[in-house]
Amino acid sequence: MSEPLVEVKDLRVQFDVREGIIKAVDGATFEVKRGQTLGVIGESGCGKSVTARAILNMVPRPGKVVGGEILYHRRTRSNGTEITETINILDLDPDGEEIRQIRGGEIAMIFQEPMSSLTPVYTAGTHIMEAVTLHRLIPVRKIGNQMVETIRAHRHVSKEEAREIAIEMLRRVGIPNPAERVDSYPHQLSGGQRQRVMIAIALSCQPQMLIADEPTTALDVSIEAQILDLMRELQEETNMAIMFITHNLGVVAEMAQEIAVMYLGKVVERADVVTIFYEPKHPYTQALLKSIPRLGKKGRERLASIKGMVPDPFHLPTGCLFHPRCPEFMPGKCDRIEPGWTRVGDDHWVRCLLYEE
Numbered sequence: 001m002s003e004p005l006v007e008v009k010d011l012r013v014q015f016d017v018r019e020g021i022i023k024a025v026d027g028a029t030f031e032v033k034r035g036q037t038l039g040v041i042g043e044s045g046c047g048k049s050v051t052a053r054a055i056l057n058m059v060p061r062p063g064k065v066v067g068g069e070i071l072y073h074r075r076t077r078s079n080g081t082e083i084t085e086t087i088n089i090l091d092l093d094p095d096g097e098e099i100r101q102i103r104g105g106e107i108a109m110i111f112q113e114p115m116s117s118l119t120p121v122y123t124a125g126t127h128i129m130e131a132v133t134l135h136r137l138i139p140v141r142k143i144g145n146q147m148v149e150t151i152r153a154h155r156h157v158s159k160e161e162a163r164e165i166a167i168e169m170l171r172r173v174g175i176p177n178p179a180e181r182v183d184s185y186p187h188q189l190s191g192g193q194r195q196r197v198m199i200a201i202a203l204s205c206q207p208q209m210l211i212a213d214e215p216t217t218a219l220d221v222s223i224e225a226q227i228l229d230l231m232r233e234l235q236e237e238t239n240m241a242i243m244f245i246t247h248n249l250g251v252v253a254e255m256a257q258e259i260a261v262m263y264l265g266k267v268v269e270r271a272d273v274v275t276i277f278y279e280p281k282h283p284y285t286q287a288l289l290k291s292i293p294r295l296g297k298k299g300r301e302r303l304a305s306i307k308g309m310v311p312d313p314f315h316l317p318t319g320c321l322f323h324p325r326c327p328e329f330m331p332g333k334c335d336r337i338e339p340g341w342t343r344v345g346d347d348h349w350v351r352c353l354l355y356e357e
């Protein structure tokens with residue numbers, strides 16, 4: 001049993017918009033263990049990306065964390081002894097020194113929407129670290145220089161060593177002629193190559209945890225397979241933990257040891273991957289698994305939709321949020337009582353009244 005590196009406890013994030021309040025994350029609880037991969041799945045809009053950003057204390061405006069804890073068990077070595085200290089990431093100043101060291105260095109993230117990974121607005125004052133923390137490449141600077149600066153911000157290596165690391169990592173993500181391409185500008189690369197550069201940057205800082213938010217959706221299948229292999233290799237080499245967000249259940253089955261299933265801002269079921277695939281307990285998880293036509297075959301198709309509509313965030317149902325779409329709906333119960341966590345197996349947890357006493 002591997003120990004937790006990051007524990008997310010009852011995380012709540014809201015967006016206060018003109019039409020009202022969106023509870024984007026409203027009770028996300030899970031842990032990511034050292035050296036292991038947690039897969040996070042759920043329909044579009046259920047709060048996966050907002051949860052991921054909260055772990056780096058970078059919820060996009062006008063979002064606000066309104067509850068919960070994100071405990072990061074940082075392990076450092078000093079004079080040959082290992083020390084573990086626990087930091088609640090949500091207590092850190094979002095612009096402070098400590099979170100900047102964690103972001104990118106200790107916990108790295110590969111963002112969704114790779115095609116936009118050029119800084120939308122570049123001004124002469126744009127600082128390289130800001131850009132890279134936001135996982136954007138600065139258009140007017142060579143990718144190698146951007147990589148070297150990021151690597152050196154987080155690892156004690158010389159410029160020359162950092163350049164070697166950059167070239168090696170570009171090679172490992174499948175950029176042809178990396179020793180030459182390292183001196184190209186972002187616009188000289190294709191969108192897919194830029195995404196691979198972003199992946200290379202994230203991995204070259206040897207993070208303790210990688211958050212990968214649909215990292216390979218825009219890449220073609222053979223490159224995707226290569227990147228997934230690379231992530232697993234680095235995980236073995238450095239005991240890196242991975243939080244892997246995807247719509248592709250084939251990929252999640254291949255990558256993850258544990259799964260968290262999200263619905264409308266809540267984690268509704270969590271267990272190891274085999275249990276989730278073969279003994280899902282929550283009717284939502286069951287529907288999600290049924291909604292892909294050919295499970296097991298590594299398809300690129302996204303999850304087909306489940307019967308019924310995801311409710312409008314301003315008019316959420318009472319009781320269990322899934323009850324209007326649930327085939328097991330129990331009138332008078334599911335529409336009244338909000339389910340809590342029930343343990344249904346060894347480390348298998350579900351939020352559903354079918355299993356509550």
Ligand SMILES: Nc1ncnc2c1ncn2[C@@H]1O[C@H](COP(=O)(O)OP(=O)(O)OP(=O)(O)O)[C@@H](O)[C@H]1O
Pocket residue numbers: 015017022023024025042043044045046047048049050051060061062063112313
């Ligand atoms: N900047 C924002 N302003 C207002 N609402 C937002 C903002 N960002 C996200 N949300 C809302 O928060 C909720 C969760 O969004 P999130 O992006 O985390 O979903 P997701 O699970 O990552 O979806 P997808 O699978 O499509 O990437 C959604 O209802 C979304 O509309």
Ligand SMILES: [Mg+2]
Pocket residue numbers: 048049050112213
């Ligand atoms: Mg998302």
